[in-house]
Each structure stands twice: as C-alpha cells, then as structure tokens.
C-alpha cells in the first residue's frame with residue numbers, strides 16, 4: 434500500500450500523485466487529498482493505482498449521485514460539486530491551449546441548465562441476458578437499471594429491454610424532444626419484439642441489424658425553431674439543452690455572408706441554422722442517411738440554398754471550386770484531417786467557426802491555423818456534464834483574407 438497526496442487533476446479527471454517519484458494516476462481523487470492506494474498497473478513511465486482508503490478528504494468532495502459511479506467509467510466527475518466540474522473543465526482547456534502556445538481571448542462558459550437527465554442517447558451492451566456497461570478497460574458487464582445522465586424516457590425504456598430476451602448483443606436507445614424513442618439493436622439472435630411490452634413509451638421505430646422491424650428508421654428533432662429529420666445512424670448532439678445554447682451562439686457570430694461551407698455536417702443542422710444569412714451553403718458529410726436527412730431537412734425548413742454532398746471531407750472538398758466566406762467545421766473527436774487543414778490554409782475564408790468535442794485535437798489544429806487565422810472568441814460548453822469531456826466553439830477571423 435502506498436500513500437500519496439494528490440497534486441493535480443489530469444485531462445481525464447484522475448488525480449495525479451507520485452510513488453517513489455513516478456507519476457501515479459488515481460480515479461475518484463480531488464486536489465490535496467491524501468490517499469492510500471494499491472498499484473493496478475505498473476508502466477515504464479507511470480502507474481495506475483486504486484484508492485483503498487482516504488486519509489485526508491477534501492472539503493469539496495460530494496457523494497456521487499449514481500450508484501454505479503465507482504465501477505461504470507462513463508462519468509468521471511460526480512465526486513465534485515457541479516461548479517467545480519466547470520472550473521476543472523475551464524482549467525483543463527486553458528492548460529491544453531497554453532501547452533500548444535495558443536493565445537486565446539477571454540473564455541465564455543456556457544453551463545448545462547440540466548446537468549442530469551440530459552442525454553438523448555444511451556448505448557448498452559448485453560451479455561448473458563444482462564444489460565449494462567462494460568467496466569472500464571474490461572469486458573466485465575456491470576448490469577444497470579438506469580443512468581442518471583439519460584433522459585427519463587430512456588430510463589423507462591431501459592427497464593423493459595429484458596423483455597426482448599436478447600442474450601448477447603448491443604442496444605442503443607435514442608430519444609427526441611417529444612420523448613419519442615428509437616430502439617437500435619444489434620444481435621445475431623432472434624428477438625422477441627412485442628409493442629405491448631413497451632406500453633407508455635413512445636417507441637417510433639425499432640431497427641434490428643440495420644433493418645426496420647417496427648415503425649420508422651428515423652424521428653424528428655426540434656431545435657432553435659427548426660425541425661430536423663434524424664435517422665437512427667445519423668449524428669445528433671447528445672445534449673439538447675446545451676445544443677440549443679450553442680446554436681444561438683453560432684448564429685450570433687455569423688454576419689450576412691455569401692457562401693458558407695459546413696464541414697462534417699451531420700443532418701445539416703448548422704448549415705440550416707445559418708442559411709438565412711447566406712446566399713449558398715455547401716455541406717459535406719460521410720454518412721449516407723445523414724445526407725439524405727439533410728436533403729429532406731432543407732425541404733421541411735423551406736431552405737433552397739443548401740447543397741448537401743455525400744463524401745469524405747478530404748476527398749470531396751478539393752472538388753468544390755467555389756470560394757467560401759464562412760467555414761463551419763464540426764469534426765469528430767480526431768479533429769480535422771491533415772489534408773483538410775492544408776486546404777483551409779490555402780483557401781482562406783473570412784471567418785471560421787470551429788466546433789470541437791476534443792480540446793486536444795482542437796489545440797493541435799489551432800496551432801496550424803494560427804498563421805492564417807486569429808482566434809477572436811472562445812466558448813466552453815458543458816455538453817457532457819459530470820464527464821471529463823468538453824465542447825468548445827471557436828470563432829476565428831482571417832488575418833489577411835485575400836492574400
């Protein structure tokens with residue numbers, strides 16, 4: 434057993450202390466706490482340890498509200514009060530930017546008005562008839578009855594999943610603004626689908642191994658006055674409360690413009706949002722159903738200046754010969770690929786809005802973009818409350834747009 438004092442908190446919300454001079458990461462620890470721990474994994478440059486006993490407890494520590502918190506691994510910050518989690522996220526982003534020597538303006542923080550019961554999507558594993566999450570870094574299933582981060586209608590649905598009588602597989606439950614639910618199931622087994630098993634739940638579609646077995650393969654999502662068709666396999670932000678605020682901020686930062694490029698566009702949300710301020714919007718997305726949704730969304734919302742394109746950004750973007758005044762980029766966690774980054778540097782727009790769910794790749798990309806663009810505004814949004822994940826929105830202006 435080793436005794437350590439927690440000196441810092443890392444990017445994944447773990448405490449950092451030292452055992453014989455070696456960096457040691459421990460989950461569920463707060464700054465200045467003194468803990469007794471045992472080493473779980475000993476690597477060349479660091480240890481991963483588990484707390485056995487708290488010798489000095491921080492006065493900031495709170496009791497986690499989820500009974501699975503210690504084992505699940507989905508949340509990382511439930512032992513902090515909400516305000517502290519926000520402070521932690523701000524510090525984390527600032528440290529990452531500073532490490533890459535990126536000058537940033539004053540950061541505006543946008544909190545989550547509903548830090549629990551906010552998630553509109555929950556993906557669960559099924560093993561030997563039990564439904565839950567795999568314990569972190571293992572294939573040991575932790576059976577769960579509900580998730581306090583998920584919307585209540587998702588938790589109601591979860592209670593009935595056992596009635597499908599699946600032994601092994603995966604199930605994803607998605608819900609929209611109207612508490613309508615899509616059930617997405619992957620299994621090699623025959624399932625026992627009976628609508629009556631899910632009474633009082635507004636199930637609008639069940640998709641088994643990419644085939645509809647009940648209702649539709651999509652639902653509609655409502656956001657900032659728009660209606661969006663969203664297919665079961667198309668992306669939509671998981672937190673509707675913060676997404677609403679994020680969309681308003683993005684709109685606030687767009688002036689009337691000629692041509693907008695919406696990269697990694699999903700079902701076309703951001704392109705549609707800004708379309709009334711633009712003459713033309715090109716959007717590029719790799720998931721076919723999402724692009725088909727975008728085509729329908731432009732009709733539903735009566736916008737005829739949007740041009741959705743199916744393809745991989747790095748291969749598709751070079752084929753568009755128009756120039757762009759405003760570029761909106763909302764990539765997955767891995768950030769902008771190198772080819773696309775180079776195109777952005779060569780075909781400079783006046784304004785670039787970069788939405789990121791991973792500050793590490795955001796900082797890497799900003800470091801490259803900073804020779805051509807000045808970072809004017811920076812927002813941190815608490816899209817993924819009580820997890821170490823954080824959403825950022827950056828507004829960049831071209832240093833010399835027509836050079």
Ligand SMILES: C[S@@+](CC[C@H](N)C(=O)[O-])C[C@H]1O[C@@H](n2cnc3c(N)ncnc32)[C@H](O)[C@@H]1O
Pocket residue numbers: 667668669670696697698699700701702703717718719720723744745746747763764765
């Ligand atoms: C973070 S989501 C953003 C979606 C959309 N902007 C929104 O707000 O709903 C990232 C999107 O990028 C898409 N994507 C991932 N890799 C891509 C690629 N190489 N080219 C084009 N789209 C990609 C994903 O399918 C996903 O829809």
